[in-house]
Amino acid sequence: MTEASAAYDGYQADFERLQGGADAAGVPAAVISLRQDAMAHFSRLGFPTTRLEDWRFTNVAPIASRAYALGNPAEIDGAQAGRLLVPDLPGPRLVFVNGRFAPSLSSVGAVPAGVEVRSLGDTLAAGLEGVAPHLVSLAGVPEQPFSALNTAFLQDGALIKVAEGVVLDAPVQVLFVSTAQGEAVVTHPRVLVIAEANSQFGVIESYAGLRDAEYFTNAVTEIDAGAGSVVTHAKVLRESLQAYHVASLQARLDRSAVVTSTSVTLGGALVRNDVGAVLNGEGAECTLNGLYVAGRNQLIDNHTTIDHASPHCDSHELYKGILDGDGRAVFNGKIIVRLDAQKTDAKQSNKALLLSERAQVNTKPQLEILADDVKCTHGATVGQLDNDALFYLRARGLGLEHARRMLIDAFATDVLDRLGYAPLRTQLDRALLERLPAAADEVPA
Amino acid sequence: MLEITGLCAGVDGKEILRGIDLSVGPGEVHAIMGPNGSGKSTLAGVLAGRPEFDVTSGAIQYQGQDLLEMEPEDRAREGVFLAFQYPVEIPGVNNAYLLKAALNEVRKHRGEQELDAMDFMTLVKKQLGVLQMNADLLNRPVNDGFSGGEKKRNEILQMAVLEPKLAILDETDSGLDIDALKIVSNGVNTLRSPERSTIIVTHYQRLLNYIVPDVVHVLLGGRIVKSGGKDLALELEAKGYSWISGAAAEVRV
Numbered sequence: 128m129t130e131a132s133a134a135y136d137g138y139q140a141d142f143e144r145l146q147g148g149a150d151a152a153g154v155p156a157a158v159i160s161l162r163q164d165a166m167a168h169f170s171r172l173g174f175p176t177t178r179l180e181d182w183r184f185t186n187v188a189p190i191a192s193r194a195y196a197l198g199n200p201a202e203i204d205g206a207q208a209g210r211l212l213v214p215d216l217p218g219p220r221l222v223f224v225n226g227r228f229a230p231s232l233s234s235v236g237a238v239p240a241g242v243e244v245r246s247l248g249d250t251l252a253a254g255l256e257g258v259a260p261h262l263v264s265l266a267g268v269p270e271q272p273f274s275a276l277n278t279a280f281l282q283d284g285a286l287i288k289v290a291e292g293v294v295l296d297a298p299v300q301v302l303f304v305s306t307a308q309g310e311a312v313v314t315h316p317r318v319l320v321i322a323e324a325n326s327q328f329g330v331i332e333s334y335a336g337l338r339d340a341e342y343f344t345n346a347v348t349e350i351d352a353g354a355g356s357v358v359t360h361a362k363v364l365r366e367s368l369q370a371y372h373v374a375s376l377q378a379r380l381d382r383s384a385v386v387t388s389t390s391v392t393l394g395g396a397l398v399r400n401d402v403g404a405v406l407n408g409e410g411a412e413c414t415l416n417g418l419y420v421a422g423r424n425q426l427i428d429n430h431t432t433i434d435h436a437s438p439h440c441d442s443h444e445l446y447k448g449i450l451d452g453d454g455r456a457v458f459n460g461k462i463i464v465r466l467d468a469q470k471t472d473a474k475q476s477n478k479a480l481l482l483s484e485r486a487q488v489n490t491k492p493q494l495e496i497l498a499d500d501v502k503c504t505h506g507a508t509v510g511q512l513d514n515d516a517l518f519y520l521r522a523r524g525l526g527l528e529h530a531r532r533m534l535i536d537a538f539a540t541d542v543l544d545r546l547g548y549a550p551l552r553t554q555l556d557r558a559l560l561e562r563l564p565a566a567a568d569e570v571p572a
Numbered sequence: 573m574l575e576i577t578g579l580c581a582g583v584d585g586k587e588i589l590r591g592i593d594l595s596v597g598p599g600e601v602h603a604i605m606g607p608n609g610s611g612k613s614t615l616a617g618v619l620a621g622r623p624e625f626d627v628t629s630g631a632i633q634y635q636g637q638d639l640l641e642m643e644p645e646d647r648a649r650e651g652v653f654l655a656f657q658y659p660v661e662i663p664g665v666n667n668a669y670l671l672k673a674a675l676n677e678v679r680k681h682r683g684e685q686e687l688d689a690m691d692f693m694t695l696v697k698k699q700l701g702v703l704q705m706n707a708d709l710l711n712r713p714v715n716d717g718f719s720g721g722e723k724k725r726n727e728i729l730q731m732a733v734l735e736p737k738l739a740i741l742d743e744t745d746s747g748l749d750i751d752a753l754k755i756v757s758n759g760v761n762t763l764r765s766p767e768r769s770t771i772i773v774t775h776y777q778r779l780l781n782y783i784v785p786d787v788v789h790v791l792l793g794g795r796i797v798k799s800g801g802k803d804l805a806l807e808l809e810a811k812g813y814s815w816i817s818g819a820a821a822e823v824r825v
Contacts, residue, residue: 514623519660522620523670523730524648524677533673537664537713 135170137194142166142279145197150282155254158281165268165278172272184457184489185399185428190371195313195343197280198225201306203337208232211302211335211365215550218297218329219244221285224304226314228283241290244299247317248283258286261321265349265377271401273373277315277347284317289326291353298329298359298548305335305370307342318348322356322384329359331551336367336394346374352384354408359387359547365558366394368423375401380440382408389546391555392419392427393562403432406440406468417446418542420562421454421486428457435468435501444475447542449535449563450486461493464501471501479509480538535563573598573769574619574639574738579630580794581618587628588614590794596738599766603780603805604773606791607813612773613657615791616742619771620654621647634738648674649681651737655727655744657773662714667726670714671696671733678734699732703759721752728759739763740771745779757782777809790816 145151146159174191175182201224208222208229221244222232228246235244243250243257250257266274285301303316320330334344344366352358358378366372372395378386392398404413419427433442448456458477479488492505512534520530539559546552579592588611596602606612618625619632621644632639639647662670675695676686687695700707705725715723724744731739744756760770760783772783780788780802788804789796790813798804798816808816 513660513662515660516662518622518644519656519662520670521644522648522654522656523674523734524645524681525673526645526677527643529673529677530645533665533670534662537662540664 134191134194135173137196138169138276141197145280145282153252155251157255158251161255161263162279162281165275165281168269169272169275169279172270172275174272181430181459185397185426187373187397187399189397190343190373193311195311198305198307198312198314198342200227201225202229203232203304203306205232207337208302208304211304211333212300213331213548213551213554216297216300216331216548218295218299220300220302221246222302222304223283223285223316225306225312226283226303226316239293239295241293242295243286243288245286246283247286247319250286251281258319261349261351262319263349265351265379266347266375267377271375273345274347274375277317277345280315281317282315284319286319287328287330288321289323289328291323292325293323293328294326295328298331300331300333302333302335303344303346304337305342305344305366306337307340307367308338309340311341311343313343313345316344316346318346320348320350320358320360322350322352322358324353324381325355326353327357329361329547331361331363331548333363333365334372335365336370339367339369341369341371341396342367343371344373346372348374348376350376350378350386352378352380352386354382354384356381357385360389361546361548361551362388362390362400363551363555364390364392364394364398366398368394368425369396370394371397373399376403378404378413380404380406380408380411380413383410384408385412387414387416387545387547389416389542390418390429391542391546391559392417393558395425395427397426399428399430401430403434404442405434405436406442407436409437409439411437412441414443414545416444416542416545418448418539418559419446419456420449420451420559421456422451422562424453426455426457430457430459430461432461432463433473435462435464435471435473438467438469438471440468441472442474444477445542445545446477447539448477448479448488449482449539450479450488451482451563452485454483454486456488458488458490458507459493460491460505462495462503462505464496464498464503466497468498469500471498471503473501473503475505477507478538480535481509481511482535532560532563536560573600573635575633577631579618579627579632581614581625581627581630583614583625588794589618592630592794592796594789594796596769596771598769600787601764601770601772601783601785603785603788604771604791605775605777605788605805605808608775610791611794612775612791613742616654616657616740616771616773619740620644620652645677648734649678653731653734653736653739655724655731655739655741657742657744657746659715659718659723659727661716661718663716665714667712667714668696668710671710671730674730675733696733699729702762703728703732703755705729705755720747721749724748724752724756728756732759732763735763737767738769738771740773742773743775744772745774745776753779754782777805780805792816
């Protein structure tokens, strides 16, 4: 308890500095008040404990017991950022270092009229007008302590707003880089995506640490998808293997909107991805995909909630995990079908590949169906590499290691295929193979 | 080429092969026939290095090397090819991708240059032409959703591309309709050469109408109980295995 209170005191002290110090000069009163409310929620809620059903398998004590201070602005060179961005995608790029916008590393280029791709910090300096009513409308600040904490420290982030009917050919890349090297620092990245009616575009949101160090990333992304909009979102997590990453992605889909979000989690000691989507208009379609690799002592927790609040909406979920060593994973897929959400078609699938005997996965579908004319299917499988397939590949001349990697890659391929951008797929396929452990001794020869 | 002496092998402590002696010379085609449970597939599996089989005694010399000391992949690179009775479905692995990886492993082992995608496709198309197959199988996941006939054709295509020195066909004819059977046997006949030896493991004589063997062996109870020319297969077809069972019983006494 004393450690936890030290952590709270630390956040409180940082919060007071943020609200009252030099940084607060010129910050609009609406922003100050938004943060104030959020901090009040965080203080009331506190960090979640494993006594809460939603956090049963994920103990955030390592985060709650340490006083993480706000990260300092830092500079990195363009080549370092360049390696973390996806090559061969010509779209706008926003780069953040330790949570702060880095204009010199970013390039927006020429975007069509009605498109805003910019630092949220710059926007907030002028008040909330540019982002109302979208900002904070989805994050669930009154119930979600981490989202509340993020909002309490709302200072910077990415704003992507695409006007009605506008189509962007290349996706917007948003990259959050941490330069932490062991000091206990926290960043609160924020991304706000506003897709006006019938717009169409993609967003690639990436998180990476430059060093193998402990730090804490507490991210919130809100996607407000207007009627008929098509948003293709990818989240790429390549944090340090000692880092803690808690993130909430919340989307609202208006009539006939199509939102696809694919997350690829390759890093982090403890990762919690909360992904929520509210299907708020008829004919909306939401697809959530995830691929994660948990080795060493990693814990990767994906919690999804799809709220079918309107009739004739479809949702698809495909999550796949590769677990090795002492890696652990949690998948909780909640699907709510409201009373009048007839003709709902919801599919959910979670598959885990265990490469070691110590690896563990806890998977739970959670269906709350109130309508009576719906199709909801869910399935979970946990398996090992197929020994027959391994032998088949070896009998064709492939070495054991080569055969294993080919099969692991094959397991991951359908999620990677859903990323939507070939250069991103290529980059992540390579990153995945680099992350895979060398032949574990558990594998039968 | 291949010299098997006194081979005993089994699975989970159960003995299946009880002293096999078999000698296959370069360019020869041997048919191994026998009823269910006689040990045919075990023999094929042991030759390819299937890990679940334990060899309890005996020896296998392949081109002067101790085959049993070699890993499955090393056997394949040295030219041993097993056409699987049940080819394994591997969703997510592209058929052409696997074939190219396999070919390049073999080429690397032989000290030849690896083929790039273009040269590889040229070679595969040539083999498809020789085998009178079309390219429809190439861009699908390995055996995934293939019909029985497609799976067997795919095995023969792999064999043609990898150009093994010793090909072992494990019941490649099982479950094939007559058209597929012709395609498969045409493939094997096309690949017949003075350097390439073939072991055909089969339950039925039918395949041997199309691929004419030099020697036919009858496997019963884990032993080769009779060997002869191609006429032996016809005799088996006419009389069944029981007349040999009787003979084998006498031998055993």
